[in-house]
Amino acid sequence: MAVIRNKLAIEIEPTVPEICAVISAVAVFYPGQEVKILEGIKKSLDDRLQELKEEQKDEGR
Secondary structure, rough: OOOOOOOOOOOOOOOHHHHHHHHHHHHOOOOOOHHHHHHHHEEEHHHHHHHHHHHHHHHOO
């Protein structure tokens, strides 16, 4: 039996516009899931921002 998979390979310069382009491109592979994808990204961003704030607070001691 054949196994068929979509494979997404991305090479980017780590800039904000390129990261946003990747997010948009990935959403195409998951039609109807854009809200779920964006909510997951938002949670990851919020978690990382909290970590950075805690690191800054710890460095300020």
